[in-house]
Amino acid sequence: MSKHSxxxxxxxxxxxxxxxxDDFHDELAEGIYADASEIAGAAVSxxxxxxxxxxxxxxxxxxxxxxxxxxIMFLILGxxxxxxxxxxxxxxSMLAQxxxxxIHPILKGFATNIGMPWWLDGFLIDGVYLAVAWVIAVMLPxxxxxxxxxxxxxxxxxxxxxxxxLDYLFKKSGAHGKQALTxxxxxxxxxxxxxxxxxxxxPRERLIAIITNNFSLCNGRWxxxxxxxxxxxxxxxxxxxxxxxxxxxxxxxxxxxIFFMFFTSWAxxxxxxxxxxxxxxxxxxxxxxxxxxxxxxTSLIDRTLIVLWRAxxxxxxxxAVIWLISNIYIGNESIAxxxxxxxxxxxxxxxxxxxxxxxxxxxxPANEIVIPTILMLTVMTTGIPGGEGAGVMFELDSVTxxxxxxxxxxxxxxxxxxxxxxxxxxxxxxxxxxxxxxxxKSVKWTTVASILPVIxxxxxxxxxxxxxxxxx
Amino acid sequence: xxxxxxSACETCSHYNAKGLKKLGLNTDNIDFVVALAGNPNTGKxxxxxxxxxxxxxxxxxxxxxxxxxxxxxxxxxxxxxxxDLPGTYSLLSTSQDEEVARNFILFGKPDVTVIVVxxxxxxxxxNLVLQILEITDKAVLCLNLMDEAKRNNxxxxxxxxxxxxxxxxxxxxxxxxxxxPDLIQTxxxxxxxxIICKPHRIKNVPKNIENAIKTLTNEIEEQYPSIPNSxxxxxxxxxxxxxxxxxxxxGELVQS
Numbered sequence: 001m002s003k004h005s006x007x008x009x010x011x012x013x014x015x016x017x018x019x020x021x022d023d024f025h026d027e028l029a030e031g032i033y034a035d036a037s038e039i040a041g042a043a044v045s046x047x048x049x050x051x052x053x054x055x056x057x058x059x060x061x062x063x064x065x066x067x068x069x070x071x072i073m074f075l076i077l078g079x080x081x082x083x084x085x086x087x088x089x090x091x092x093s094m095l096a097q098x099x100x101x102x103i104h105p106i107l108k109g110f111a112t113n114i115g116m117p118w119w120l121d122g123f124l125i126d127g128v129y130l131a132v133a134w135v136i137a138v139m140l141p142x143x144x145x146x147x148x149x150x151x152x153x154x155x156x157x158x159x160x161x162x163x164x165x166l167d168y169l170f171k172k173s174g175a176h177g178k179q180a181l182t183x184x185x186x187x188x189x190x191x192x193x194x195x196x197x198x199x200x201x202x203p204r205e206r207l208i209a210i211i212t213n214n215f216s217l218c219n220g221r222w223x224x225x226x227x228x229x230x231x232x233x234x235x236x237x238x239x240x241x242x243x244x245x246x247x248x249x250x251x252x253x254x255x256x257x258i259f260f261m262f263f264t265s266w267a268x269x270x271x272x273x274x275x276x277x278x279x280x281x282x283x284x285x286x287x288x289x290x291x292x293x294x295x296x297x298t299s300l301i302d303r304t305l306i307v308l309w310r311a312x313x314x315x316x317x318x319x320a321v322i323w324l325i326s327n328i329y330i331g332n333e334s335i336a337x338x339x340x341x342x343x344x345x346x347x348x349x350x351x352x353x354x355x356x357x358x359x360x361x362x363x364x365p366a367n368e369i370v371i372p373t374i375l376m377l378t379v380m381t382t383g384i385p386g387g388e389g390a391g392v393m394f395e396l397d398s399v400t401x402x403x404x405x406x407x408x409x410x411x412x413x414x415x416x417x418x419x420x421x422x423x424x425x426x427x428x429x430x431x432x433x434x435x436x437x438x439x440x441k442s443v444k445w446t447t448v449a450s451i452l453p454v455i456x457x458x459x460x461x462x463x464x465x466x467x468x469x470x471x472x
Numbered sequence: 473x474x475x476x477x478x479s480a481c482e483t484c485s486h487y488n489a490k491g492l493k494k495l496g497l498n499t500d501n502i503d504f505v506v507a508l509a510g511n512p513n514t515g516k517x518x519x520x521x522x523x524x525x526x527x528x529x530x531x532x533x534x535x536x537x538x539x540x541x542x543x544x545x546x547x548x549x550x551x552x553x554x555x556d557l558p559g560t561y562s563l564l565s566t567s568q569d570e571e572v573a574r575n576f577i578l579f580g581k582p583d584v585t586v587i588v589v590x591x592x593x594x595x596x597x598x599n600l601v602l603q604i605l606e607i608t609d610k611a612v613l614c615l616n617l618m619d620e621a622k623r624n625n626x627x628x629x630x631x632x633x634x635x636x637x638x639x640x641x642x643x644x645x646x647x648x649x650x651x652x653p654d655l656i657q658t659x660x661x662x663x664x665x666x667i668i669c670k671p672h673r674i675k676n677v678p679k680n681i682e683n684a685i686k687t688l689t690n691e692i693e694e695q696y697p698s699i700p701n702s703x704x705x706x707x708x709x710x711x712x713x714x715x716x717x718x719x720x721x722x723g724e725l726v727q728s
């Protein structure tokens with residue numbers, strides 16, 4: 001085809017555009033609306049009693065009201081978390097018993113029988129297998145409860161109402177109101193939350209949503225929060241209040257994360273990402289009663305198993321690494337011991353210890369394995385009984401036993417609080433970092449999104465540690 | 473007589489369960505490409521899942537689908553690739569998710585475009601329908617969420633609607649799999665040319681604009697006789713859409 005003819009068309013079009021004036025867009029839009037109204041008018045008939053519409057409006061009046069909007073939001077979050085914490089306990093310990101107490105010894109026995117060399121046996125069964133087994137035992141039950149409940153809420157149509165409630169705060173912080181939706185997705189998985197930011201049109205506001213998504217406690221971090229809160233926070237109050245206390249601590253951390261999200265969004269818009277807040281229309285969809293069993297089924301298959309599979313993929317090599325660094329010696333010390341000792345000073349400043357910091361380095365691929373790594377490294381460096389030897393990741397069947405080991409490792413309430421804070425404020429997992437890079441196509445912003453939370457984590461835990469030590 | 477009929481449906485002409493095979497992600501050797509377009513939150517992903525047997529995640533909030541998802545089904549030995557597009561309110565704006573839909577309908581040249589609309593909010597949804605009908609000749613209107621429309625006491629005369637729009641109209645409640653066999657049958661008939669659409673063209677525009685559009689459309693058709701959506705290109709050129717100008721220059725619009 002000739003260049004000439006294309007130029008002709010373009011020239012003709014700009015000529016005509018000039019003739020018909022500026023109103024083209026509006027006139028066309030009006031024309032479309034007029035046609036739509038004619039066609040709909042001919043085909044649609046509505047009974048004047050609009051009962052359902054009124055019910056929807058009534059529910060909305062309550063859940064998006066100034067007085068009740070926020071309390072209802074926190075109540076729903078609280079109930080979901082409470083059901084997750086309570087409900088996950090039992091299947092978790094059953095799975096632990098099966099995978100760790102029953103199958104693990106069988107595998108060990110089998111390895112000895114066929115004369116497997118100690119290092120291969122250790123690497124495969126104590127490293128890779130135990131890491132995978134632990135992740136399944138700890139992650140599967142809470143996910144299988146949390147995700148379906150979250151999906152039911154999503155199918156019912158509650159999420160846009162959350163966005164509606166939070167819109168004012170987002171506008172205040174200079175971010176896009178739809179960030180409330182991507183933030184909610186982040187409570188399941190940050191990588192999914194980052195992908196969901198595509199619904200935000202403005203590149204500036206989308207970048208803010210991407211960078212701050214990590215402040216939504218993701219599924220990999222809920223179990224850590226829950227476990228540590230149960231052991232240490234629950235222990236400071238009388239037994240009858242312990243589950244309420246630990247639940248409030250976990251919700252507190254989640255709300256703190258939302259606070260940091262607003263704060264960081266605000267700080268970014270005041271500094272490097274200045275700009276106008278864009279307006280948008282948010283449709284509040286009708287409430288739809290979810291198809292209960294179908295939703296449960298698909299959320300189990302789609303979300304739970306996919307996330308679990310990813311965790312397993314990352315846990316297996318991490319388990320191998322843990323076993324290796326605890327069993328390769330340089331001089332008299334294993335690599336792990338050496339690293340822990342060199343990180344201990346810095347860890348003390350932050351109110352934590354070298355074990356926690358090393359665990360976070362090992363667990364960059366997947367946050368889910370932080371706790372088992374910490375336990376294993378603690379046992380190894382303190383030499384207390386309970387573990388199964390160098391580099392063996394294990395889970396203790398009772399929460400008390402875990403607490404005993406951690407206390408023997410020098411843990412205090414401060415260590416626990418700061419671990420919970422640091423679990424909220426640290427770099428995103430490797431999948432999320434990769435997703436951020438894919439979405440932004442920018443090394444600079446990927447780096448900012450990865451480093452910024454760690455720096456905030458260091459600052460906050462440092463401050464908390466110093467103040468704590470002054471007061472107590 | 474020994475004919476085993478396990479349900480009354482099997483004797484119906486629409487019953488063709490044997491003819492339908494959900495192929496999931498297998499999109500090899502495709503005969504037809506079908507696009508799923510529509511406003512946000514009208515149930516496109518639910519229709520997509522019902523047709524392909526996939527479990528693309530669905531959720532009750534506008535903007536759930538941000539990237540296009542693909543799947544396939546086979547009906548009467550013909551393979552259909554189905555593309556689930558992000559929901560849009562209009563093809564006239566340029567946000568990232570809307571552009572995915574716009575570009576696919578225009579450049580992906582689907583054999584059939586299924587426009588999923590919310591039956592209880594028909595008038596608002598028609599805005600997009602009319603724009604899509606300017607681009608493509610082969611379309612099916614999937615009147616989804618009929619269950620909700622019924623609950624809201626909204627009733628729709630499908631025949632009038634089909635006549636006015638010039639395309640087949642299929643009422644469905646995809647969440648409950650209602651109307652899906654009909655939809656498949658209709659998609660098949662439009663794809664194979666058994667049903668010929670005569671889509672509605674936007675009428676209520678002032679004379680001078682209509683004349684300008686006609687002049688430009690004629691010019692475009694003269695230069696590129698094979699172009700399928702000259703009128704819509706004329707719309708966009710009059711609007712000064714640089715994307716379309718670029719696409720004309722690179723020849724993207726005229727490749728068959």
